[in-house]
Amino acid sequence: MKLNEKEVEILEILQKDARFEAADIAKMTGLAVTEVADTIRRLEEEKVIVHYATLVDWAKMDNFTGVTAMIDVKVTPKRGVGFDEVAERIYRFKEVSSVYLMSGVYDLSVTVEGKSMNEIARFVSEKLSTLDSVVSTTTHFQLKKYKHDGMIYTSKQQDNRIVVSP
Missing domain, CATH: 1.10.10 (Arc Repressor Mutant, subunit A)
Structure with missing residues (x-):
């Protein structure tokens, strides 16, 4: 188009x-x-505009306990369908928020959201790594979000104290 x-x-x-x-x-x-x-x-x-979304800084919520992980996945592509078939199987899991085909050592980058690190670990060990085409995974847990989709999440607190000098 x-x-x-x-x-x-x-x-x-x-x-x-x-x-x-x-x-x-x-x-x-x-x-x-x-x-x-x-x-x-x-x-x-025409699906050029796919979706409208709101960016939320969940870290500011006292009772929020969610965890996000980025998982690098190495797969064996299948003849005739390449990476598409395994990518589709992965993105159909409810825990998965995004899947990207990547260049480099790993083939797919998968973003997963869960309530705890254990929940994500169970997803990787019981669902993701058991798929036939998956050769290996590396999981990275997000510790702090600084910028997402062009929006800065952290801001330096302005020091409003009066400067006192002898």
Whole structure:
């Protein structure tokens, strides 16, 4: 699909903040409100715009105990389907939030979310590593999120103390 410059501009605006109204985007792009709304509707129907999401800093919640892990997976691709078949089997697990085909030592990068490190460990040992095509895995647990999808999660606290010198 080939998009024109204004359509790409609309996508870039929505990617930064999906809460913009069509009227606001129209002002930013110089297009008519109906043209912006029609473009967004068409891009949604054609699955160029796949989903709208909210980024939440769960670490700020006192009672949140969730864990995220990034798992590198080495697989043996199958003749005729390559990595697609095993990737599909992996992304169908409810614990999996994303799967990417990667270059380098490992073939797939899998992001998994769970309630505890033990839950993720059970997922890896009982579900992921038992798949026929999976040769090996390496699991990395996220300890702290600094930036995600272009949004910075941590900010330096400003020191408001008065400087006192002798």
